[in-house]
Amino acid sequence: MTKLVLFSIVCLIPSIFSFPAPKSYVYDNFPFVSREEWGARPPTSVINLNLPVPYVIIHHTYIPGACFSVEQCSASMRAMQNNHQLTQQWEDIGYNFAVGSDGVVYEGRGWEAVGAHAFGYNSRSIGIALIGDWVSVLPPAIQMETTKRLIEEGLRLGYISENYDLIGHRQVRNTDCPGQALFEEITTWDRFQPNV
Template identity: 40%
Template structure:
């Protein structure tokens, strides 16, 4: 299959799945790029989260941004390689990664504990935006994807209906999620310092 064919194929299947789920009144989260589609390394993580969790921690990778499915798949692989091979984590640190292509990339998923924020890993979902958002904002479609993911988490009972959203800098000494992204998430309904 061509480089373009694989992303288009899974996007079409995701859309078909979306229609089928809506017809059956099932909870639907929109397309989340599964690990196999971005060629994730196998995970060695086993620690489960106790769902629903009460917190979400939003960060940025502070690395290269991506704005196409091909670039975002590569960036997700780069982040996982750094975490698993260099930092010796059991997998990519985050539960989900958001690309500026407007897609959500499955990291550890809803039920596996992340390594995104010390002392918060066992009680929070970690969502990261791929890129550096100190001086620029993420693309609107990336912000919509993150908000859709949060709504999905509540619908799936993975997030408490009263969950609190925090910036990475609210729970750890860091500049993450970047000044521009932080200003945006401070306006979201569930944000708490």
């Protein structure tokens, strides 16, 4: 009950900032902040994914740390896009989506564009970053719940293959990402694949 109430409070936040929301950006099962709403620059180029993708790859951002409001998380999204696009010279923010500790999904490259988040797997995956450092603590329950709902939505909309594998970034790259605590957690999620 408490969780439901919390969820509906959080759900109202993006609609305050996003009126009127484009129809394609309205999701029933989680609050969503589009690129326009967090103030993204356009990508310098876009490569389309071959859909549906067979992998969902989970990340943490490490830096920036956890954010707890649309205002704070939007600033984190802009900071990451600045780093990825201006410093790293990538086309755009690397992730397809990010999820805040406010339980809100923030649009990165979205469902249809190849990301830059897991070398060798970018063209076959949707990369989802849980904003924050999840090495020794777990993200708030609402952040993980929203992540699961986002994956379910990708399945429902046909962007993610029904037989998808869920993996952590560390399984395809020499990195701690998505942090030890979060990695242990995702090994219990639907369709986690230990053998990549």
